[in-house]
Amino acid sequence: MGRITLNQVTKSFGDVNVIPPLDLEIDEGEFVVFVGPSGCGKSTLLRLIAGLEDVTSGRIDIDGQDATALPPAKRQLAMVFQSYALYPHMSVRKNIAFPLKMAKMDKAEIDRRVGNAAKVLNLSDYIDRRPGQLSGGQRQRVAIGRAIVREPAAFLFDEPLSNLDAALRVGMRLEISELHNRLKTTMVYVTHDQVEAMTMADKIVVLNAGVIEQVGSPLELYRSPRNTFVAGFIGSPKMNLFGEAEAAKHNAATMGVRPEHIQVSAESGDWKGTVGVAEHLGSDTFFHVHDTGLADDPITVRAGGEVSLHNGDTVYLTPEADKVHRFDADGARIA
Amino acid sequence: MATQHSRTAARFMISPAVIVLLGWMLIPLGMTIYFSFLFYNLLQPGQESFAGWMNYRFFLTDPSFLDAIQNTLLLVGGVLVITSVGGILLALLLDQPIWGQGIVRILVIAPFFVMPTVSALVWKNMFMNPVNGLFAFFAKNLGFQPIDFFAHVPLASIIGIVSWQWLPFATLILLTAVQSLDSEQLEAAEMDGAGALNRFFYIILPHLARAITVVILIQTIFLLSIFAEILVTTNGGPGTATTNLTFLVYIQSLLQFDVGGGSAGGVIAIILANIVAIFLMRMIGKNLDI
Numbered sequence: 001m002g003r004i005t006l007n008q009v010t011k012s013f014g015d016v017n018v019i020p021p022l023d024l025e026i027d028e029g030e031f032v033v034f035v036g037p038s039g040c041g042k043s044t045l046l047r048l049i050a051g052l053e054d055v056t057s058g059r060i061d062i063d064g065q066d067a068t069a070l071p072p073a074k075r076q077l078a079m080v081f082q083s084y085a086l087y088p089h090m091s092v093r094k095n096i097a098f099p100l101k102m103a104k105m106d107k108a109e110i111d112r113r114v115g116n117a118a119k120v121l122n123l124s125d126y127i128d129r130r131p132g133q134l135s136g137g138q139r140q141r142v143a144i145g146r147a148i149v150r151e152p153a154a155f156l157f158d159e160p161l162s163n164l165d166a167a168l169r170v171g172m173r174l175e176i177s178e179l180h181n182r183l184k185t186t187m188v189y190v191t192h193d194q195v196e197a198m199t200m201a202d203k204i205v206v207l208n209a210g211v212i213e214q215v216g217s218p219l220e221l222y223r224s225p226r227n228t229f230v231a232g233f234i235g236s237p238k239m240n241l242f243g244e245a246e247a248a249k250h251n252a253a254t255m256g257v258r259p260e261h262i263q264v265s266a267e268s269g270d271w272k273g274t275v276g277v278a279e280h281l282g283s284d285t286f287f288h289v290h291d292t293g294l295a296d297d298p299i300t301v302r303a304g305g306e307v308s309l310h311n312g313d314t315v316y317l318t319p320e321a322d323k324v325h326r327f328d329a330d331g332a333r334i335a
Numbered sequence: 336m337a338t339q340h341s342r343t344a345a346r347f348m349i350s351p352a353v354i355v356l357l358g359w360m361l362i363p364l365g366m367t368i369y370f371s372f373l374f375y376n377l378l379q380p381g382q383e384s385f386a387g388w389m390n391y392r393f394f395l396t397d398p399s400f401l402d403a404i405q406n407t408l409l410l411v412g413g414v415l416v417i418t419s420v421g422g423i424l425l426a427l428l429l430d431q432p433i434w435g436q437g438i439v440r441i442l443v444i445a446p447f448f449v450m451p452t453v454s455a456l457v458w459k460n461m462f463m464n465p466v467n468g469l470f471a472f473f474a475k476n477l478g479f480q481p482i483d484f485f486a487h488v489p490l491a492s493i494i495g496i497v498s499w500q501w502l503p504f505a506t507l508i509l510l511t512a513v514q515s516l517d518s519e520q521l522e523a524a525e526m527d528g529a530g531a532l533n534r535f536f537y538i539i540l541p542h543l544a545r546a547i548t549v550v551i552l553i554q555t556i557f558l559l560s561i562f563a564e565i566l567v568t569t570n571g572g573p574g575t576a577t578t579n580l581t582f583l584v585y586i587q588s589l590l591q592f593d594v595g596g597g598s599a600g601g602v603i604a605i606i607l608a609n610i611v612a613i614f615l616m617r618m619i620g621k622n623l624d625i
Contacts, residue, residue: 052522073528085523089541098537099527146527 002028002063002153002186004049009058011044011210018044019210021058026154026188026203031180034190035197035233036207042190043158045207049188050156051075063153073102078147079156082163084139086131086146092118093127096145103150117145120179137168144179154186161196173199194234198222206230228331231256237286237302239325242295252326252334259286259302261323266309269316273299275309282306289315364605370598377592390599399575399583404607406490407579411558411611413494414501418554419547421498422505427539429506430513440510447503451563458496459485459568489569489577496564501557505550512546513539548619555615559608580604 004026011019018041026032034042047053049060051072060068067075078099086095096117100110118124121141131139140160147155157176161169177200180187191197197204198218206213206221206229214226218234225231231239239256247255263269264287273292278285285307288298301317309315326334374386394400429440446454462469463484471481484492516539524534562581565571571578571586578586584604588597 050526052525072522072526073530077526079523079526081519081523083517083519085517085519087520087524087538087541089544098524098529102528102530102533146523150527 003061004154004186004188005061006049007059007061009048009060010056011041011048011053012056017210019048022210022212024205024212024215026186029184029186031177031187031189031200031202032205033197033201033203034188034205034207035192035194036213037233038192040207041210042192042207044210046079046156046158046188046190050077050079076153077156078150078152078154079158080140080143080147080160082159084131084143084160084163086139086142088131091128091130092123092134092142092145095131095142096123096149099146099150113149114145117149120148121145136164137172140164140172141175144176148179148183152185154188157187157189159190159192161191162193169196176200195236198234204234206233208233224333225256225325226333228254228256228327231325231327231333237300240295240299241327242299246294247326250324250326253329254327254331256325256327257319257323259300261320262299262301263318263320264301264303264307264309265316265318266313267316269318271299271317273315273317275311275313275315278310280306285309287315289317292317367598367601370594371602373595375593375595375598377594383595386595390595391603394587394596394599394603397583399578399586402575403578403580403583406575406577407559407581407607409490410494410497410561410579411555413491414497414558415551415554417494417498418501418505419550421502422509422550423540423543423547425502425506426509426513427535429510443506444503446500447507449500451500452567454500455496455564455567458492458499463492485569486573489573493561493564493568493577496568497558497561500564501554504554508546508550509543512543516542551619552615555611559604559611580607 004024006022006024008021008023009019010017010021022045034045036042044053048055051067051070055068058068059066062070062075062077087098090098093114096114097110100113105113114127115124118127121144123138123141123145126134126138131142134142143160160176161172164172173196176187176189180200189196189200201218203215204218204221205215208229214221214230221230221234225234225239228241232241235258237259239258240262241254241256243254247253271292271294273289276288276290276298278287283305285303285305287301287303287309289301290298292299299317301315303309328334371390372386372388373383374389375383425443429436429443433439449457460467465471465481465483465486468481470484474481482488520538520542521534524538529537560581561579562585565577565579565582566585569577571582580600581604584597584600587593587600
């Protein structure tokens, strides 16, 4: 249960081609995250899998069965929407029971499953309230509850955490990951937040303008990004990319070094620059170093712990030799 | 607006509007009540005298009174059912993306802009006339006996005409309500396995509840006082078949010149309208504060 295969899938809205031919394999029990900038087609891709949009051409298989023409209800998938899409006139209990009621399940079974879902998601205290009386996090859990009672082949999440505040988001991220560990059901998750992607995914699919830039585990993407787009997108703060003279020394058109792979020193090093803004987070300190002669943009550097360098100080930077990424003129990685 | 001073000033400044509105309502109401206790006939001017409850007794025991109440309720109820059901269906239809959507919507709303007297006359003379009317033409072509609408089904004909006038209003309000429904909710219901009918009954209809309430309340207010359509088509007849309360008051005061009796009828109509309003609020008013 829960194996989804996309074969040469395309999608156009009128003349606009949103998704050029695309192949993707989602294995059973995997937590797959689609990540990319706004408008890259990741939500469209999810809606194609859900069946809420028709594919223009290509084929979608779910569990080895051709599902391309199946209506959403027949695909055995459950979806959690960005706006939660709870039914405002129904209580939490009725919201969660709705898919079961539509499946004409008998009353006792519905009650049992709704009770279980409510217990798992800590919703028992609010079970008779309406969605309007719940906080954002609780609504999110009701939406998840409505998805899990159906025991679907796979869960689809469409940016489910983007309406929550930062603290709640971290908590819900953990809950969804734990849910995945417990249920072992395939989950497909769309987000524009690469931190969510890195922390939750078994497999990340980086999308850019409808094209899959790279598929891999979070650490694969972090260690060996296949091109400059992935290099710049994965990692926080983002990788420093610079070209010309310095890159040429390494036989590349562009070279990239992550902020955490640059040594900072007040006395000596390969590159010299001036500290601009220093962000002291306590555990880490991020420096924006100007006037290095490497790139127009300041170079971001991470130093562990508290470092007493301040605005205007001169610093010396040294990249860790084995952590330098090299890219050719097309932006593709040089191994 | 928080200090004592600004609150006093605010009250002072809204007082002209409040006084005008109160006068607008209370003076005619007071005069109606006053006239209802007088023998006041326009054929005998200057001979008004105190009548006590005579006018009320006269009006309530009028044999047409019960007919009028029944007709009023049938008219209001019939139009409400037709316009709300038809309005929901039309709203759902107009919400579909179709070619020429703007023009179609304007056409649907058009009947609302036609004056009641005009639309009633158009229906009477061009559609329902048993000799020249369009319906008679179709009936004859199909080999049926044309129906003389205003002679055989007078109340139903008037319900039809009034429904045609009010359908656009219901459609318009319900269409905006349909459009305000979050499409993700419908998609979620679709994923949850709800078919088109279940989506309608479990998602769309509850969402429309408030708009339907508004349609029913507003229409009831206007439908209780339907007059022009009856005057230009059936004149309350045949017999009392299409006489509603408004029309009965008109007969009393302007055809029989009995201002006192008419006023008593008016006061009774106000009381009945309030009873209907209380029942309506009880039944559907709870929808207004979800």
